[in-house]
Amino acid sequence: MNWLNDFRDSIEPNAPLADRTKYRLGGNARWLAAPKSRQDLVRIVRQAAIDEIDVKTLGAGANVLVRDDGFDGIVLRLDQPAFTSIRFDGERVHAGGGADLMGLAQQCARRGLSGLEPMAGIPSTVGGAIRMNAGGRYGEIGNVVDEVCLVDRTGCAHRLARTDLEFGYRSSNIGDGVIVSACFALHACDPLRTVETFKRIWAEKKASQPMAEKSAGCVFKNPPARSAGALIDQAGLKGAAIGGASVSTRHANFIVARPGAKSADVLAVIDRVREVVADRFGVSLELEIDVW
């Protein structure tokens, strides 16, 4: 794997991941790569495929729980300028896969470009949000994605048009490809209105979610026509704790981590919640978060 030497200044061996996730938990990545250009990214992904090294892309780490023993592969982070730029072109906005989603949504709202206001209060990069089809009751990001540039697992670049993209509830057909950039189709509106909507949605989130605590947002997907949070609450699990992790008393679908917590504690709470909810309601809860 001599090629790794060519990236000495952008690939760090045995790199901690905890500080790069919102949970602040978990072990190290065997390698953490911050490619400086698309060409570098393609080369890293291609070589990893040849050497059968697992690759994962980390965004803002807001939907990921890294296990305590870490990840035995390459973790890509797209925080170099080649992947974080934003360009406005009328009602279309081009953004890098590593661009900060909230910052982008805020800029769009200020310019009176409507469509990304439902992203208020969602910690994310553009790539992570598209992969997860992030959103909530006011809309999902998939509604406004017009095009995605992707590098697949073998290192081939693709341009996916709107018609190639499929979005579902917290899911997309992006698979394990790396989103390097995306284009959003928004519509012009009164900036006072878009800013007001953005602020209202953000305030609503702050009032209902434990934003200041360490978490990865909602842990479970809502089962069809039901609310995972309501089931967990009705099962009497709010506040249930194992080690340093507990079901939030504020929002039952959040599992929060206190200082000293281990990823294993969060996983143990997840198992407990699934067991109790299955026993009580016969519902099998599916994970929304990605466990590495």
Ligand SMILES: Cc1cc2nc3c(=O)[nH]c(=O)nc-3n(C[C@H](O)[C@H](O)[C@H](O)COP(=O)(O)OP(=O)(O)OC[C@H]3O[C@@H](n4cnc5c(N)ncnc54)[C@H](O)[C@@H]3O)c2cc1C
């Ligand atoms: C306090 C809090 C509130 C939240 N509220 C919401 C909410 O209201 N609605 C909601 O939908 N989510 C919410 N979340 C979850 C999270 O913010 C979203 O899932 C977010 O879109 C994750 O983006 P990320 O950049 O952090 O991705 P990460 O968590 O880093 O990664 C998530 C997944 O996307 C993949 N990925 C990341 N970047 C890329 C890329 N460039 N290309 C391809 N794949 C990539 C990762 O490999 C992983 O599988 C919340 C989280 C927190 C902590």
